[in-house]
Amino acid sequence: MTERVFPVQPKTRRIILLNVVLRVIAVAVAVYIALDGGGGIWWLLAAMMAVLAAFSLMSLTQRKYVAKVDDGGVTVALTTGKEMHAPWSTIEGHTIDPARRIGAILQEAETGGGRVRVLPVSVRAMGAAEAEELIALMKERLPKLEYRVPSARPGKKSGKK
Secondary structure, three states, X not given: XXXXXXXXXXXXXXXXXXXXXXXXHHHHHHHHHHHHHHOHHHHHHHHHHHHHHHHHHHXXXXXXXXXXXXOOEEEEEOOOOOEEEEEHHHEEEEOOOOOOOEEEEEEEOOOOOOOEXXXXXXXXXXXXXHHHHHHHHHHHHOOOOOEOOOOOOOOOOOOOO
């Protein structure tokens, strides 16, 4: 199997860049109002918008791709740039739905006890067609792979008793 990388779509990158620009403008307006005697709440708003702009900028610069499929398994890149890898032998299922914004690859946890490790996959960032292709590639390698929702305690009902 050759390596297949699912990049962040250019449209998504443009939206993130627009978010950064709008948040920087909001910071400038809030600082101007605060300096003009608007009060401390405007400084708080400016700080919050600056943090959001920084996180959006970090997402724009740090994230190389959404997911990568190769002979070793599936690697998912988070918005912070951190990569999470799931070897083929540990993948139990997925919650990826091309019609929704986000899904996950469910991996058998190293600690055991029936727990799963969740690797989030941003369907919105990669596109619906690419999400379908990712599912097809995973099912090609793991024919019994199915869509399922993880539970906290397998075999037990969750919720009220």
